Amino acid sequence: MILTIGTFLVALVGALLCWGRLGLSLSKPQWEKENYRGRLVVGVSGVFIVLIEILIIGNLYWGFSDSLDGTHAVAVLILVAAFGLLGWVDDTRAEETGGGFRGHLGSVISDGVLSTGILKLVGGILVSFGAVLLADASDGLVGLARSAAIVALGANLLNLFDRAPARSSKVAVLWFVILVVSVVIWGDSYSPLHLVWASGVVGASVGLAPSELMERHMQGDIGVNATGAVLGFSTILVGSSLAQWVTLCVLAALNLMSEGTSFSQVIAHNPALDRLDRLGAQHRRK
Numbered sequence: 322m323i324l325t326i327g328t329f330l331v332a333l334v335g336a337l338l339c340w341g342r343l344g345l346s347l348s349k350p351q352w353e354k355e356n357y358r359g360r361l362v363v364g365v366s367g368v369f370i371v372l373i374e375i376l377i378i379g380n381l382y383w384g385f386s387d388s389l390d391g392t393h394a395v396a397v398l399i400l401v402a403a404f405g406l407l408g409w410v411d412d413t414r415a416e417e418t419g420g421g422f423r424g425h426l427g428s429v430i431s432d433g434v435l436s437t438g439i440l441k442l443v444g445g446i447l448v449s450f451g452a453v454l455l456a457d458a459s460d461g462l463v464g465l466a467r468s469a470a471i472v473a474l475g476a477n478l479l480n481l482f483d484r485a486p487a488r489s490s491k492v493a494v495l496w497f498v499i500l501v502v503s504v505v506i507w508g509d510s511y512s513p514l515h516l517v518w519a520s521g522v523v524g525a526s527v528g529l530a531p532s533e534l535m536e537r538h539m540q541g542d543i544g545v546n547a548t549g550a551v552l553g554f555s556t557i558l559v560g561s562s563l564a565q566w567v568t569l570c571v572l573a574a575l576n577l578m579s580e581g582t583s584f585s586q587v588i589a590h591n592p593a594l595d596r597l598d599r600l601g602a603q604h605r606r607k
Contacts, residue, residue, distance in 0.1 A: 464562075
């Protein structure tokens with residue numbers, strides 16, 4: 322657990338330093354987006370999450386190769402790099418579609434347009450299957466499909482919540498805390514090591530949160546997709562078969578709900594969720 326917490330703190334500080342020292346290098350017109358208030362901000366700060374996680378993977382495996390599974394390290398590396406790349410394409414070259422699965426599929430069926438969203442959807446599914454298969458983190462075809470779905474749906478879920486400053490970071494922290502508590506209660510002495518991969522992306526996401534709350538930037542699909550994918554992967558590493566089925570049902574339900582329901586409206590109509598959502602965001606205080 323010490324290694325997991327230490328990795329979280331290192332990633333957090335690393336993200337703070339990255340934005341402070343290198344944030345201005347991302348202030349280019351082609352990398353800017355309008356935020357929820359219509360202000361132009363840097364829209365690709367998630368590259369720092371990807372880069373920090375890649376460095377963490379290399380250093381962790383180099384320093385703790387006797388304790389960490391090499392196939393897990395490679396699988397996480399593939400997930401971060403691939404989802405980061407797919408997110409970059411979607412952030413910098415996205416076309417206007419109806420949004421969601423239906424919007425992207427509709428653009429293919431009606432207009433014959435292969436949107437970046439469809440590329441990310443198909444690519445994300447394939448990468449999820451490949452990473453789970455490489456890590457040998459499931460038993461049988463059913464387990465493989467279930468695990469890959471958790472990874473892919475986890476990546477998409479954080480993307481769906483990325484509609485307000487640091488909202489996806491808060492969801493990522495909640496997910497990570499649930500994993501940590503579950504491991505402490507039901508896991509064995511080795512289980513916390515499986516969370517070291519997630520602690521890197523979540524720590525980096527938290528490190529970017531203060532400047533994101535000040536509306537300096539957005540992580541974009543690059544950061545939130547990579548974070549969600551690694552959280553999903555860590556979930557299958559520490560969760561029992563039953564826990565994975567429950568996780569899959571929750572993720573699937575939330576993803577399907579988003580097709581017809583606005584999470585922002587649901588949050589706004591719930592006082593407790595609304596206060597948590599506005600926490601730290603000076604421009605969103607009522």
